[in-house]
Amino acid sequence: MQLFYNPSLENNNEEFFFPPEESKHILKVLRKKEGDVLNITNGKGFLFKAEILIADSRKCKARITSIKKTIPKRYKLHLVVAPTKINDRYEWFLEKATEIGVDEITPIICERSERKTIKLERMERVLQSAMKQSLQAFLPKLNPMISYQGFMEKEVKGFRFIAHCDDGEKMEFKRRAVADRDIVILIGPEGDFTKTEISEAKSKGYVPVSLGMNRLRTETAAIVACTTVSIINS
Structure with missing residues (x-):
């Protein structure tokens, strides 16, 4: 099965x-023609079957x-992850987290962050591609990048954790x-969260946690967290 968005x-x-x-890809690359049936999602939980009426590549x-409505999961996972110095690593995290089952992602700038700019549109395309590849009906929500202080001022729902190596x-x-x-x-940058950031998170109700015995890269830590939640809910 191939899924379109x-x-x-x-x-x-x-x-x-x-x-x-998308029209060009369907007709020129995949060689679809009038009468062929496609599987499509709107990223909001609906799966559609649609028949091609006019095979125009433009x-x-x-x-x-x-139309089929997919039942959403009983829980939501929000990963708040500092962008990595090498952008490809962050895109790899976005792809794999989508495949595993993340619901919301917020890039966050911390005191030790080395990367402070991101290409949000490019990241959206990574999420869309991963959603289609893994045949999911829900597209994860990607929030604009925000400072650590700005995020701490936000009201968030659910159990709150901060993973760090301190x-x-x-x-x-x-x-x-x-x-x-x-x-x-919360998952920090390569240099980890500062003591001040950890202390502030704790004051806001975030519970300090460890993701294992080994020291993990930012993107690996985020995937471990995502996988852990998926396994617990399986």
Whole structure:
């Protein structure tokens, strides 16, 4: 099965057009033709089957033949992760976290962050591609990058954790994460969070946790956290 993405589709649509880039891919690369049936998601939980009516590589027209609503998970996972110095590593994290099952991602700038700019549109495309490849109906929400202080001022729902490598009392994340409950976890930059940042998070109700015995890269730590939550809820 191959899955396509069209965010403008709603469950009351009957006929629609694919944008030029998607139209060209469907007809020129995949060699689809009139009468062929495509599987599409709008990233909001709906899966559509649609028949190609007009095979125009600039404006492919299709008619919806069936609609299925996917039941959302019982919990939500929000990963708050500092961008990595090498951008490819962060994109790898976005791809794999989407495949595993993240719901929301917030890039965060910390005191020790080496990268302080990101290409949000490029990251959105990575998420879309991973969603389609893993045949999911929900597209993770990617928030604009925000400062650590700015995020601390936000009101967030669910169990809150901060993973860090600093000395001090910490619980194992796999023993603190709870099934069927919303989880927010902070993952710092390559140089880790500062003592001040850890202290502030604790004052806001974030529980310090360890992701294992080994020291992990930022992107690896985020994937371990994502996988842990997925396993707990499986």
